[in-house]
Amino acid sequence: MTAPAQPALAVESVGLQIGGARILADVSFSVPAGEMVGVIGPNGAGKTTLFNLISGVLKPTAGSIAINGQDVTGVPVHRRAKAGLGRTFQTSSLFPGLTVLENVRLCAQARLGGSFSVLRFPGAGDAATRTARENIEEVGLTAKSSVAAGDLSHGDKRKVEIAMLLAGDPALILLDEPMAGVASGDVPALSAIIRRMHRDRGCTVMMVEHHMDVVLGLVDRVAVMHHGSLLAIDTPDAVMADPTVQSAYLGEPV
Numbered sequence: 001m002t003a004p005a006q007p008a009l010a011v012e013s014v015g016l017q018i019g020g021a022r023i024l025a026d027v028s029f030s031v032p033a034g035e036m037v038g039v040i041g042p043n044g045a046g047k048t049t050l051f052n053l054i055s056g057v058l059k060p061t062a063g064s065i066a067i068n069g070q071d072v073t074g075v076p077v078h079r080r081a082k083a084g085l086g087r088t089f090q091t092s093s094l095f096p097g098l099t100v101l102e103n104v105r106l107c108a109q110a111r112l113g114g115s116f117s118v119l120r121f122p123g124a125g126d127a128a129t130r131t132a133r134e135n136i137e138e139v140g141l142t143a144k145s146s147v148a149a150g151d152l153s154h155g156d157k158r159k160v161e162i163a164m165l166l167a168g169d170p171a172l173i174l175l176d177e178p179m180a181g182v183a184s185g186d187v188p189a190l191s192a193i194i195r196r197m198h199r200d201r202g203c204t205v206m207m208v209e210h211h212m213d214v215v216l217g218l219v220d221r222v223a224v225m226h227h228g229s230l231l232a233i234d235t236p237d238a239v240m241a242d243p244t245v246q247s248a249y250l251g252e253p254v
């Protein structure tokens with residue numbers, strides 16, 4: 001008999017207390033490999049804190065977190081990247097003065113090894129440059145490879161961040177509000193990129209996103225956070241029909 005596959009992510013009774021404040025309490029769920037899960041909840045519900053705990057920016061004061069069966073509780077951010085975790089942040093993490101190619105190439109260099117420098121002329125045969133070009137192609141930005149990242153629209157900056165993430169070839173991807181600040185006309189293209197990335201790479205994705213229509217249309221399951229607790233985790237239809245979820249949102253901005 002073969003052992004059941006380890007979940008890509010297992011969060012077990014996780015809590016975070018800062019001073020006297022209970023930020024997160026007793027959050028447990030697991031995500032099978034290849035699934036896409038949305039994380040929703042009113043402002044201040046604890047969504048970003050949950051991502052900070054999974055990615056290692058914060059250390060839980062209770063419970064444990066495992067990536068692909070490997071306990072990473074208390075393991076620093078860079079070692080989680082080695083375990084296959086990649087993350088985008090709510091705020092833009094680009095170098096604005098560098099071109100799209102240079103930004104993505106730095107991430108490819110970080111994964112592939114070799115000199116970590118933008119000063120070296122990126123030759124066409126260079127492995128990091130080849131990888132970066134492929135990732136830029138994946139997000140449809142080839143024509144803007146030589147544009148300074150700071151001169152791009154919000155939507156294109158988000159695409160570059162996804163290309164940078166892909167350069168690290170992560171198996172588990174955390175997207176923190178990928179549509180934040182993006183013009184509404186650019187949202188469908190960005191959603192399509194996320195859908196394609198998930199489908200083509202077979203990676204596991206967790207995504208915090210305030211655009212409900214986007215989340216519900218993309219994900220396999222939705223986790224609902226409220227006051228630092230996990231209220232529900234289920235298919236979009238089941239979650240939207242859940243009276244507890246409905247009352248959690250009543251009168252609260254989503």
Ligand SMILES: Nc1ncnc2c1ncn2[C@@H]1O[C@H](COP(=O)(O)OP(=O)(O)OP(=O)(O)O)[C@@H](O)[C@H]1O
Binds near residue numbers: 018021041044046049
């Ligand atoms: N370091 C901290 N010290 C004290 N309180 C904190 C800290 N970090 C977060 N909080 C509080 O914890 C709660 C959860 O914050 P968090 O940013 O995780 O919520 P969120 O669901 O991501 O909200 P939003 O949708 O507005 O981004 C908030 O009430 C926030 O003020």
